[in-house]
Amino acid sequence: MIIKIKNIKGVTLPHRKGTSEIPTETLPIPKLVEIPMQQHIGAPCKVLVGKGDYVYVGQVLGDTEKFVSAPIHSSISGTVVQIKDMILHSGVKCESIVIEPDGKQEVLPGITQPDISTKEKFLKAVRNSGLTGLGGAGFPAHVKLDTKERIPEALIVNAVECEPYITCDYRAIIEEGNEIVNGVKLILDKLSIPKAYIAVEDNKPAAFSLLKELAKDDCRIETVMLKTKYPQGAEKMLIYALTGKEVPMNGLPIDIGTVVMNVTSVLALYKYCKTGMPLVSKRITVEGNGVKNRGNYQVVIGTYIKDIFEYCNGDKEKTVKVLCGGPMMGTTAESYEMPVVKQSNAFLFMTPEDLDFMEESACIRCGRCVEACPMGLMPLTMNRYALAKMTEELEKYNIMNCIECGSCSYVCPAKRHLVQSFRVGKDLVRKAKVKNG
Amino acid sequence: MDKLIVSSSPHIKDKATTSRIMLDVIIALMPTAILSVYYFSYVSALIIVASVSSCVLFEYLFNLITKKKHSETDLSCVVTGLILAMNMPPLKSSIILSIIGAFIAIVVIKMLFGGIGQNIFNPAAAARIFLTTAFSSLMTVYVAPLTDGVTAATPLAIPKGELLPSYLDLFLGKTPGSLGETAAVTLIAGGIYLMIRKVITWEIPVIYIGTVALLSFAFGQDPLYSILAGGMMLGSIYMATDYTTSPVTRKGKIVYAAGLGLMTASIRKFGSNTEGVAFSLLFMNALVPLIDKFTVKKTFGRIKKK
Numbered sequence A: 001m002i003i004k005i006k007n008i009k010g011v012t013l014p015h016r017k018g019t020s021e022i023p024t025e026t027l028p029i030p031k032l033v034e035i036p037m038q039q040h041i042g043a044p045c046k047v048l049v050g051k052g053d054y055v056y057v058g059q060v061l062g063d064t065e066k067f068v069s070a071p072i073h074s075s076i077s078g079t080v081v082q083i084k085d086m087i088l089h090s091g092v093k094c095e096s097i098v099i100e101p102d103g104k105q106e107v108l109p110g111i112t113q114p115d116i117s118t119k120e121k122f123l124k125a126v127r128n129s130g131l132t133g134l135g136g137a138g139f140p141a142h143v144k145l146d147t148k149e150r151i152p153e154a155l156i157v158n159a160v161e162c163e164p165y166i167t168c169d170y171r172a173i174i175e176e177g178n179e180i181v182n183g184v185k186l187i188l189d190k191l192s193i194p195k196a197y198i199a200v201e202d203n204k205p206a207a208f209s210l211l212k213e214l215a216k217d218d219c220r221i222e223t224v225m226l227k228t229k230y231p232q233g234a235e236k237m238l239i240y241a242l243t244g245k246e247v248p249m250n251g252l253p254i255d256i257g258t259v260v261m262n263v264t265s266v267l268a269l270y271k272y273c274k275t276g277m278p279l280v281s282k283r284i285t286v287e288g289n290g291v292k293n294r295g296n297y298q299v300v301i302g303t304y305i306k307d308i309f310e311y312c313n314g315d316k317e318k319t320v321k322v323l324c325g326g327p328m329m330g331t332t333a334e335s336y337e338m339p340v341v342k343q344s345n346a347f348l349f350m351t352p353e354d355l356d357f358m359e360e361s362a363c364i365r366c367g368r369c370v371e372a373c374p375m376g377l378m379p380l381t382m383n384r385y386a387l388a389k390m391t392e393e394l395e396k397y398n399i400m401n402c403i404e405c406g407s408c409s410y411v412c413p414a415k416r417h418l419v420q421s422f423r424v425g426k427d428l429v430r431k432a433k434v435k436n437g
Numbered sequence B: 001m002d003k004l005i006v007s008s009s010p011h012i013k014d015k016a017t018t019s020r021i022m023l024d025v026i027i028a029l030m031p032t033a034i035l036s037v038y039y040f041s042y043v044s045a046l047i048i049v050a051s052v053s054s055c056v057l058f059e060y061l062f063n064l065i066t067k068k069k070h071s072e073t074d075l076s077c078v079v080t081g082l083i084l085a086m087n088m089p090p091l092k093s094s095i096i097l098s099i100i101g102a103f104i105a106i107v108v109i110k111m112l113f114g115g116i117g118q119n120i121f122n123p124a125a126a127a128r129i130f131l132t133t134a135f136s137s138l139m140t141v142y143v144a145p146l147t148d149g150v151t152a153a154t155p156l157a158i159p160k161g162e163l164l165p166s167y168l169d170l171f172l173g174k175t176p177g178s179l180g181e182t183a184a185v186t187l188i189a190g191g192i193y194l195m196i197r198k199v200i201t202w203e204i205p206v207i208y209i210g211t212v213a214l215l216s217f218a219f220g221q222d223p224l225y226s227i228l229a230g231g232m233m234l235g236s237i238y239m240a241t242d243y244t245t246s247p248v249t250r251k252g253k254i255v256y257a258a259g260l261g262l263m264t265a266s267i268r269k270f271g272s273n274t275e276g277v278a279f280s281l282l283f284m285n286a287l288v289p290l291i292d293k294f295t296v297k298k299t300f301g302r303i304k305k306k
């Protein structure tokens, strides 16, 4: 595969990456953690422990037989105090396990380097690591990497981090760049992929030069600098920006010979292969005018937002919105009682000055949304049909191809709630499909 | 606050707003408006005031009576008023006529169709056509600039063989014509400002003007002359680029602008009407829904059918 750098459509955003030069700090183990049984796309995990059980760090708490799923591990050592139902901020209901730590952080006895001598064993290890796509959607990594007979022509490592505020991937590169590059080599070896491209945007020159330096003796790995543009970190956009090829509608990156992995996913996978310790903690960015101690923190999965908020000297009077993820695609937390999950990459404690509250007014047909849409859609038309609940028209205008990047809403001078209406519209199309078989 | 706001992404927005865009159009038209006052003195100022204030008032009253959300603050009615004024001949009668025109533009053409973003026809163009049809004797008389009301023929109506104004006069607007359609120099400057501010893109004005130049050359006319005279600049930069009544995609804009050029050049060549711009606008406005339908962008990853 040859690279052919292309400019994607989209928007230019303010960077606001004020935490990029602050070294990562480890958050103390909280008083209680809550670990949901659904932290990925696919089947939820069944609870494998009972109330009162003692659990170790790295012990499997939940798993299923299903292929599209990923096991969930304990992030602390301690006692299971409750198994309950919860609603994730995606609106999905699932079970969760509440654990009280004993403070010893005792590692599961017998945890050791997995056997990754063959491709099959490697993929098995990926599944056992519980790794999911850490860049966003949370698709189980072993499903993505298992490309069956087809060997990818290139592995694309996503270090783009195109959302404002978020700097955790950047910190991961600066602090653990060596492990990342070794991880890339490992994946290339195990899956016999001939080439890897690590993509970095030009607003992170330090990360670019470091990766380039670290990978310079492996001619399979190429570090590529891309012009900063949102949403270049979206999988399909990134592949296009690098290769000029479009992933077919309803298709997968492997259809055009590529596999995309986030840098932190590569890092987590590498660590698992070296130590056998699955993904139990995450580096997250804490930002926004609602907190004083902004920066990047290593936190155990299951930590409540309120514990992070308190540790970072948050002000509840000022904070009006808590974002899980970036300001363009992140979701809002309904309360401070939400736990950190595998895909968490940032918590932004927003005050009114961080946000843009504006009332919706009539569409003036300016065409800005059309120009901004990286997926070549007609947001203004889709908005009209979504509000009128015209399902057939929505399908005709390819609403299902929308990646909900928010570029259209961002540029709209009438401040129309475009993405919001597309979520409703997509639901209509999905329901109609189910109804018609 | 313990209660957090739950809302849909994105959580940040660009600074551009509808009223800021409209303000930019107003700023872009200011030099032309000021020049028209210099050329035609207080008559021009009165026409502008009458036209703008009645456009705002009609929109305000319409919203009041129909109990709709007040839309005047988006400033689009001010833009319509200004453009309408620029379309009026510099006569005292135009003060009254512009109020009638404002009623047609705002109430009949814009608000009854649903307001901004909904109307099919360009309000100012439609009002101009209405006034020219209903009050033809008052709308087709032109006054030479800096003469205190000496009437004259507009350059496009000068019969063959008679002395035509120089390019420089046309460029500076020192020719008889309506308030704002004469001075190419200020209109172009405003257009460049709008492009820098990203309010409009180059496609519509450049292709429209280019097509007219090309066709009039092919018809054996003076191309430079035909684009500098007769409302081409006002029409192509400020009226044809009206968001509501032009296509939304780039491809659509190109088709639309080429269509406008074809219409205008043909009307000027074969029709009796020397002012083809407003007619072409209305005609092409009507085709916009169709153009929009056939110029939908190709969505990402769409496999072309063989």
Ligand code: SF4
Residues within 6 Å of the ligand: A362, A363, A364, A365, A366, A367, A368, A369, A370, A379, A380, A383, A408, A411, A412, A413, A414, A415, A416
């Ligand atoms: S950006 Fe907003 S106002 Fe402009 S066309 Fe799109 S929806 Fe309409």
Ligand code: SF4
Residues within 6 Å of the ligand: A372, A373, A374, A375, A376, A377, A378, A379, A401, A402, A403, A404, A405, A406, A407, A408, A409, A418, A419, A422
């Ligand atoms: S329509 Fe969808 S893909 Fe296109 S800009 Fe809007 S949110 Fe992004």
